[in-house]
Amino acid sequence: MGSLRLRQLKEKIQLKGDEEEHEQVDSWSNRDLIPLPPSRRTWGWFHFFGYWTLNSLNVSNWQTPNTFLSYGLSVGQSMMVIVVGKLLVTFFSTLIAWCGLRWHIGFTVQNRYTWGLRGSYIPLLQRILLNFIWCAIQCWNGGRLIAVCITAIWPSFAKMHNTLPSSMPTTTYQFVGFVLFWVLSVPFLFVRPEKFRLPFLITSIYCGLGMLSMMIWSLSVAKGVGPLWTTGQTIPENSSWNLHWLEMKGINQIIGGIAAGITNGSDFSRYARSPKNYVLGTVLSAWVTGVLVSLVGLVVTAACQKIYGEVYWNPPDLLMRMMDSGEGSSKARAGVFFLAAGFALTGMFENVCGNAVAGGIDLAGLFPRYLDIRRGAILTFVAVWVCQPWQLVNKAATFVSVLSSFSVFLSPIMGVMVVDFYLLRKGRIQLSHLYRTKDTSYWFTKGVNWRAIPAWICGWAPTIGGLVVTVGGSSSPPRGLVKLYYMAFLVGFFVSGTVFYLLNWIFPYPGMGEYDEVDVYETFTPQEAASLGVVQGNEPQMLNGIDTDSEHGKLQHETIVEKTV
Structure with missing residues (x-):
């Protein structure tokens, strides 16, 4: 009886798919994992502009110049690092996302x-772990804005009595904000990626205007910028690091900070109507908007230094100061409310899009029968509560530092991905082989391509030592280790890519560079199919010299399709 109920429950919660749309549900496939058909590719250039704008119009990007000024760099040098870093982010994100576009x-x-089909769980599990933890941390940081x-509405809220036990490293004030941010974010979870245009539009305009308003107000009141500018x-003259190494450290930090978003770029680029939409939206936002937000943050902070006599890099702290912790005028509190709401709204959708939805796609890869993007x-x-962000942010500072440096492990994954797709496979893959374990080129050895594992390890092995001594706060760390760590992203990317290429050259395997000659999933438009040399299954064509208009040709064509599927 128990086994029967369990079987009935499994059948009830198992996903269903439209077989006519090739949405088969099994251990490797469901509707959100198959190649997207043209009908679901709805993203134009503004979608990608909005996607990257979410990453730009946030608190961390606003604070970026502070990090480099604290290293001892000048304002001009700090902005130069940001320009170069954002340009590299744009380049690498496009490089990784091209597979999804194609x-x-x-x-x-x-x-x-x-x-390999089973080996893919290695990068997948890393992404899932990051999605869980970053989702939790962003919910906590967003709670401060709430x-x-x-x-701003009820000034007494900031002075409320702390009712939480001393064992919790937080206050009731912070915890209530976190809970409300989490609850208000939930409705965004039910918006499918195909329908993201409106949220992108609202958040981009709202937060963008809010940031510009802060800059105009601060410059007007201060009548110019302060000495920070x-x-x-x-x-210091006795510093063990010269200008160039500090700039390299800053560039590596910018790329590393968004490495998780670069790695899974194909999750969203596959929704593009055309590659030019992705490129245009990404360049305009990831690079241009990203640099402008950092510049606005610097201008506002410098002007507010002149107004308040202190430097406020963190927007929640600055907003509280602007309304005198709730004791300011009603106009000041109203202005702060709308500004904080803009930051919070952007933070909500950024968290949902960049962490929750991305995590949903990754989890769907682990349990395709039962999990789609929404589930x-x-x-x-829900895992936010398991991660307990109040412990991570307020107590485990070292853990958060390690998490911020996780690009040490992600950049080698990207290096392997790029070399395999561009150099080894020449941009060609067999789509139908990605969803089955028999008669496939991608099963390798018991489902694992062993060549990828040592290549990945060789990428992070040289830089992990620098991560350990830096996060550990060693007073005199080995310079060689720290230098490698300051170049961790580039070292990991190129070392792993090179090792993977050599291993495939020494130990080649069949099927490299092959692709399906038939559009099994009805994925491509006629123009795409023609450029790829793929025959669309619903059109009479010449396939390997076979005239599919003839009866004999049709029989041969059907045989080829069956073998491909």
């Missing part, structure tokens, strides 16, 4: 032809 599959499936909004180079996103959001 073949319309996401990161979850993309890794199957590189790591707390500012509440204080003219900060020159302050690297996986909900599960990722």
Whole structure:
């Protein structure tokens, strides 16, 4: 009886798919994992502009210049690092996302032809772990903005009595803001990626205007910028690091900070109507908007230094100061409310899009029978409570530092992905082989391509020592280790890519560079099929010299399709 009920429950919660749309549900496939058909590719250039704008219009990007000024760099040097870093982010994100633009599959499936169907769980599990933890941390940080909004309405909220036990490293004030941010974010989980245009439009305009308003107000009140704007180079003469190494450290930090988003770029690029839409939206936002937000943050902070006599890099702290912790005028509190709400709204959708939805796609790759994007996103959001961000942010500072440096492990994954797709496979893959374990080129050895594992390890092995001594706060760390760590992203990317290429050259395997000659999943438009040399299954064509208009040709054509499927 128990086994019968369990079987009935499994059948009830198992996903269903439209077989006519090739949405088969099994251990490797469901509707959100198959190559996207043209009908679901709805993203134009503004979608990608909005996607990257979410990453730009946030608190961490606003604070970026502070990090480099604290290294001793001048304002001009700090902005130069930001310009170069954002340009490299744009380049690497486009490089990784091209597979999704060409073949319309996401990161979850993309890794199957590189790591093997079972081996793909290695990068997948890393991404899932990051999605869980970053989703939790962003919910906590967003909660601070919600707390500012509440204080703007009810000033007494900021002075409320702490009712939480001393064992919890937080206060009731912070915890209430976190809970409300989490609850208000939940409705976004039910918006499918195909329908993201409106949220992108609202959040981009709202937060963008809010940031510009802060800059105009601060410059108007201060009648110019403060001394922070003219900060020159302050690297001590006895510093063990010269200007160029500090700039390299900054560039590596910018790329590493968004490495998780770069790695799974195909999850969203596959929704593009055309590659030019992705490129245009990414360049305009990831690079241009990203640099402008950092510049606005620097201008506002410098002007507010002149107004308040202190430097406020963190927007929640600055907003509280602007309304005197709720004791300011009603006009000041109203202005702060709308500004904080803009930051919070952007933070909500950025978290849902960049962490929850991305986590949903990755979880769907682990349990395709039972999890799609929506269910996986909900599960990722529920995991926020398991991660307990109040412990991570307020107590485990070292853990958060390690998490921020996780690009040490992600950049080698990217290096392997790029070399495999561009150099080894020449941009060609067999889509139908990505969803089965028999008669496939991507099963390798018991489902694992062993070549990817040592290549990945060789990428992070040289830089892990620098991560350990840096996070550990060693007073005199070995310079060689630290230098490698300052170049961790580039070292990991190129070392792993090179090793993977050599291993495939020494130990080649069949099927490299082959592709399906028939559009099995009806993925491509006629123009795409023609450029790829793929025959669309619903059109009479010449296939390997076979005239599919003839009866004999049709029989041969059907045989080829059956073998491909």
